[in-house]
Amino acid sequence: MPFRQVGSLRIYQFESLIHPDLDQAIFTRRGGVSPDPWRSLNVGGTVGDERDRVKENRHRAFTAVGRDPATIYDVWQVHSAHVVVADAPRTEKSLIQADVLITDNPQVTLFMRFADCVPILLFDPKRPAVGLVHAGWLGTVRGAAGAAVQAMVELYGTHAKDLLVGIGPSIGPDHYPVGPEVVEQVHKAFGPSADRHLHVRNGQVHFNMWTANRDLMEERGVLSIEVAELCTVCHPEDWYSHRGEHGTTGRFGALIALSE
Numbered sequence: 001m002p003f004r005q006v007g008s009l010r011i012y013q014f015e016s017l018i019h020p021d022l023d024q025a026i027f028t029r030r031g032g033v034s035p036d037p038w039r040s041l042n043v044g045g046t047v048g049d050e051r052d053r054v055k056e057n058r059h060r061a062f063t064a065v066g067r068d069p070a071t072i073y074d075v076w077q078v079h080s081a082h083v084v085v086a087d088a089p090r091t092e093k094s095l096i097q098a099d100v101l102i103t104d105n106p107q108v109t110l111f112m113r114f115a116d117c118v119p120i121l122l123f124d125p126k127r128p129a130v131g132l133v134h135a136g137w138l139g140t141v142r143g144a145a146g147a148a149v150q151a152m153v154e155l156y157g158t159h160a161k162d163l164l165v166g167i168g169p170s171i172g173p174d175h176y177p178v179g180p181e182v183v184e185q186v187h188k189a190f191g192p193s194a195d196r197h198l199h200v201r202n203g204q205v206h207f208n209m210w211t212a213n214r215d216l217m218e219e220r221g222v223l224s225i226e227v228a229e230l231c232t233v234c235h236p237e238d239w240y241s242h243r244g245e246h247g248t249t250g251r252f253g254a255l256i257a258l259s260e
């Protein structure tokens, strides 16, 4: 089972990424200190929750998987395909705008926040090196997942076929009707294969970000991609959903790091 209980926390881990050299987790919303509407393990600092509670929640998350909170590298997530190479833990106070993080330093913990967008974890056990991606519809059509693979290939000499990738919980195709502007962008980005990711249900076009992001990485030679296939709207007991909770909610955390 990909779910694991660690103290009060319920954690999701990709089975194909379980490896002695890797720390990885996607944290459900369970086991934190925040009250409604952020109940309870909210790690988002810009959603109205109190700073001290967010800090305690992040501390619980990191320590549950044996990571020091001081090793964090996080960014201001802006739906881009911009890559940051995190050579060391973040020291600057202001966050860089980016949606792809990579590192080969075991003293760095890559960390991002989610509520419907797609978390993507990448691990090259040979090099070794890791990557983390935040991809909503815009990040998907901008090719953030492909940019992560490309950056690891260029910077670390990763062979795409060695990568172990996990696509985590996010808004599923069942709950993701999109407007014509999104449909147009998907067609622009994916060309003739766009229709594989767009399906009409009850007269509305739905976008499948799981298959779209899988395609972006497979076309760069990635062979091992595990998809959680968990919809954040369908499972409010475990996940925050921006759309499902009408914008008033928290953020769940995703983390990946090489074991120290």
Ligand SMILES: [Zn+2]
Pocket: 172, 174, 175, 231, 232, 233, 234
């Ligand atoms: Zn759903």
